[in-house]
Amino acid sequence: MALDFNLIGQQVKQMGGALRESANDRYERIAQARAALADNAADWQEWRERANAVYDKSPWLLAAPAEPLDARFPLPVCPATYNLAAVDGSQIDLDRHGAAECFLINLGLVVLRYGETPSCQLRSIPQLHYHEDEVVLRDNNGRQYTMAGPLVHAERDTREGVALAELAATLPTDHPRIALQDGTLIRWSLSGLDPWVRDYFLNRYLDQGLARLREAEIATCSYISRPRAPEVTGLARLIADPTFAKAHKPNGSGDPYRGIDDRMLFVDLLADGERSALFKSLSKINADHYGDHAIYFFYLNVGRDLVRVELPEWVAADPDQRDLVHAVVYDQAQRGGGYPAALARAHEQAVVRETDRRVFRHMLEATLQHVRLAGGDSLKAISKEYQLV
Template identity: 40%
Template sequence: MPLDLTELSRQVREMSNALHHDAPDHTRRRAQALERYLHESSSYATWARAVDLSRDGCAWLLARPVELLNTVRDAPPRPPDYAVIATDGSHIDIDRHGAALCYVLNIGRVYLRYGAHPAATLSSRPMLCFREEDLYLRDGMRRIPIEGNYLSARRDVAEGVELVALAEEFLTADDIPALALQDGTLVRWTLAGAEKAVLEHFLRPYLNYLDAMRAQKIPVASYISRPRSPEVAGMIRLMLCPDVDTEKQRGAKCSTCSDVAAGRTPSCFVCQGLSDADILADMLEEGQRGPLFASMSRVNVESYGEHQIHFFYMRVGREVARVEMPRWVAEDPPFLDRVHAVVYDQCLKGQGYPVALARAHEQAVIHAADRRAFERVVERSLIQSGLPAASSRKATAKEQKAL
């Protein structure tokens, strides 16, 4: 039965009317949050301490400022010659109703060089994962399936490993400025709250990739289009919190909120539902970046060490994007300027999105026809090897048309 678009259209109109009704309140709260943020702009060290004091007691995410809150930097001139390496990944998930227990990772790989000697190399690297160590990780006698978030973490590691391979192939003998670029966050949110064995299994090779890039003196950054992160918004909530007092070494503790105890709506609810990009958008003109922050995600703070992820927001056309990098990049002014200049130039070349990442995505994407062709190849190979190649009854039933 096809999707009931008539019924959905009615619900879409309800959604549009609700958003229209809420828009003035959203605009008012966004302006109020930005006003308070700018009022505290010179007190960034105070609010860095407040973030440190509140990290364990807050019910929301936080960012720790490392520059003045009203910092605005124009994009530096792009280097006349530079190189970008980029990766992006996709996968065919494990299908427990399929003919064989396996999954596919496909990593798009891009090398672009600009200037006096332009060059481009685009490729992909598919990987079939079917061995015991591909499908499970071991914790003593336990076998933990690599699926869902853990499969996403496995793909993140593969993207990093391919960036190292690209650097070794194209950049080791190069003396022009280079940048390694990824799509999406460098903070492995999928591992937040994971047990120690899982965290070590996936995070150690990922940090090894960052070690390798640092050793080769190639800055690493990632680009997040239309970010919804509320970490800076979380810091502004501290500014509105009546319980925060850095002089008395007292941070926010949502479990004992004085507003709630007094029967009032918490003052921090001004920021409810607002993203960082919502609040900071009016600060930034085309190509400009805002101040640097450190993400206070638990996995980032406790596990990344010298690679702790920092970020800034940058305006590209109508969009305010988030750019992330390890601490060793953020604390090196020439590296930081290179990230800003090159990422913005890549966005200009890609009509609002980094061209290297767009090409990496094209190399990585697995279309529906590719998935069906892969399934047929698996079934044919199993039959030729004298192995059973039938899908489950459930899979077969789904493919049959109803009478």
């Protein structure tokens, strides 16, 4: 047996006791953070300017408010008929212990029309990458970057954004059009990469994805279930410590709201269908590199979940498109039993299950043997599959 469940059981009981002891303290900190935001609600423009001025120096992630901090907006009327495009993706990563150096990206594409003459189109597009210029990137100085791990993930994210723009452009223009994506529109994973690699992926995503959606005037957004972002909480931290005087105390003792994220702030403040105020994310990659496509967000109570909805600046600035996103995202969550129906269908088309991975691997090995190329997994990979002693 790989795990000793007797020992684990004791540790789980200890964890439960520790969590119970910390719960009351956490509730008190949540109440204090809410009070700080409420007390400064009318001064939201001042705090927007302060947050914009110090985000690059802040020890915490920050958000810049675009509306009064305590604002709550009721659910707008959803159009009886609307057209929606949704995309999701998955991948099989490059495995240096596998039979061949390659990776696969599978995109799930969904087009739905509700109301008059309803319709549904579902399909998946798998793409195998194996050419040398696909599995190895080279910058202008000849430096090489192998497409594996975070780079394959970045390529999938980029392809999802571009595919969403292409798919949404096919939507009929007779009724409102919405482009919906799962997860964040902020390419957080690119932040830690070499600047050339970051720009290689990000510029494609912005120019071929968001820019095309803006040109087509399509309401664009993404849906994050059970979000853990701490950006609004970061604004509460800035209110409590505007000069960061206490921020660098050891063991987090200078953080008045340690362990709190935005979801905890809003989860029981918003009624069913209500959204929070709108905020701009001040993550460095968003603030420094997104330009006119900077990502804003609000929190929305969809009944069974408190979710984060992200939208580009040009959608956030348009009251009609903003209300359309609010209404349609809520409608989709109701149709899907708590999660957008369109995204659930896109995921079904995109997902690569473990059985699919095994079939793909065996297909690679059989093809390599057929063309008489040296193939097969490395000894390390084989030893993991067969438990030899």
